[in-house]
Amino acid sequence: MIDHGQNGPMLPSTEAALLRRIATEQAAARVPSLVAAVVRDGELLWSGARGFVDGAAPDDDTQYRLGSITKTFVAVLVMRLRDEGRLDLNDPLDKHVPGTGFGSTTVGQLLSHTGGLTSESPGSWWERSPGGDWAALQASLARDALKNRPGSRFHYSNVGYGVLGELVARHRGKSWLDAVREEILAPLGLSRTTPHPEGRHATGYAVHPFADLVLPEPSPDAGAMAPAGQLWSTVRDLARWTSFIGGDTADVLNPDTMAEMRAVAAVEDGDSWTSGYGLGLQLVRHHGRRLAGHTGSMPGFLACSLVDEKTGTGALMLANTTSGPALLATTIDLLTTADEQEPKLPAEWQPSEVDRSLLDLTGLWHWGPTPFHLRLLPGGLFDLSPARGGGRASRFRPLGPDEWLGLDGYYAGETLRVGRAADGTPSYLDLATFIFTRTPYDPAAPVPGGVDAEGWRPAH
Missing domain, CATH: 3.40.710.10 (DD-peptidase/beta-lactamase superfamily)
Structure with missing residues (x-):
């Protein structure tokens, strides 16, 4: 049976x-x-x-x-x-x-x-x-x-x-x-x-x-x-x-x-x-x-x-x-x-224990002017996906303190590293030379090519 x-x-x-x-x-x-x-x-x-x-x-x-x-x-x-x-x-x-x-x-x-x-x-x-x-x-x-x-x-x-x-x-x-x-x-x-x-x-x-x-x-x-x-x-x-x-x-x-x-x-x-x-x-x-x-x-x-x-x-x-x-x-x-x-039913969602020390990394990040969401997944994994529509999305698994390895998508095999401010607050993400910041082109982050000193302004 x-x-x-x-x-x-x-x-x-x-x-x-x-x-x-x-x-x-x-x-x-x-x-x-x-x-x-x-x-x-x-x-x-x-x-x-x-x-x-x-x-x-x-x-x-x-x-x-x-x-x-x-x-x-x-x-x-x-x-x-x-x-x-x-x-x-x-x-x-x-x-x-x-x-x-x-x-x-x-x-x-x-x-x-x-x-x-x-x-x-x-x-x-x-x-x-x-x-x-x-x-x-x-x-x-x-x-x-x-x-x-x-x-x-x-x-x-x-x-x-x-x-x-x-x-x-x-x-x-x-x-x-x-x-x-x-x-x-x-x-x-x-x-x-x-x-x-x-x-x-x-x-x-x-x-x-x-x-x-x-x-x-x-x-x-x-x-x-x-x-x-x-x-x-x-x-x-x-x-x-x-x-x-x-x-x-x-x-x-x-x-x-x-x-x-x-x-x-x-x-x-x-x-x-x-x-x-x-x-x-x-x-x-x-x-x-x-x-x-x-x-x-x-x-x-x-x-x-x-x-x-x-x-x-x-x-x-x-x-x-x-x-x-x-x-x-x-x-x-x-x-x-x-x-x-008999299609498979989605797994029932329920809250699960995660490493809550990683919560300060989650949320909205920007690659240049493009918004991304960083979500914490079970097992200490992260999902980085565009906030709107299609684009470069990948999952990452932990390698060590403030380092994750890309598992799939465009960033498969690449390393995501966290840059922190003097007080330990996450200030930017470095992913294969792409810098993600909390606000678009944050001048405080090491954005390649720098950020224009006059900042955001109307087009002339």
Whole structure:
């Protein structure tokens, strides 16, 4: 029985619409079995299944292979290393994994598939063949590994994530998989996410294109390529991971870092920009919404997980077929149906405790003649926004005494500093050389270029 928590159960009409969508897809695409779910704010609101696994309907605890959703776990490990100061996204690979022959490619480029690396490892198709160790993979890449100039374009590379898995292993002194278990799976309670099937699981099948017959697909260990698509999981575990991508990161990752991962780093389809990639995450723009997550494909399996950070609603699907269903489109339909038929209610406002020593910074400020409002947010954050209409708005988080770091908008990454009068009263804000004052062009503040001595006057 699903615990719907404070969101409450979905309406019967909504649940019927969701079930009909996956039933239609399973039947039309001839999928042996599929499972799906809708989550919101960390809670599993609905799950459904069609088809059979070993003669019975699959459930929320039936394992399916995740394929490339595995990459999102590896990307989180890399970002944790970055947050610990062990690497920079602009570091060349040679600094961490020397001797590859493509060492000028940066860590950030590998995460975003802009490093120019070949898409697949040379030799036998890695997805259906037992994989070798890192030495074997490295040797196979000794020649012709770069297909594009690093940074020049998006080119999806499974190899790049094999390389990132080795990077993680060298920093942690253990396999990338052990790092995933200890740093992600255990803290988040993802006990049914494993490198190989355990307990009840679906068999991967290819479905004959011209007859209702199936052929079992192999699922060998991918070795050094495993970071590109090895993991198996369930509806319940993937639901938690979907919420994680949406920002419910617990103590595993800073929410600001996850927001950085969701930001677009590369666009796949040019000017139309409906499909892009962040740092380890696929991005989809659909009817004015931006969704983040990842799809997955391995012989015998398809998977998809997407979340809308603004509404907190996510959806996922897992299927045991090599090809056929429109998994991305179906997952988007599930998410859209949930938000359209049962839109999320705004959170109830209530007073909250804030650092009241910061209240003297709030209120009206001016950049030149333009008025801005500085509002105090929970957690010691500030929001600086134009008082009228659109313009440059950003949120800031505290860095230290009288210093805040820009989180988004025009001032992302810039530092806001407070200038104070001799009595300690805030007299101006210095934001990337822009001086904000309590009154327009306050002559007492260090306004760049100075303030005309005659002050404000009628035009002549």
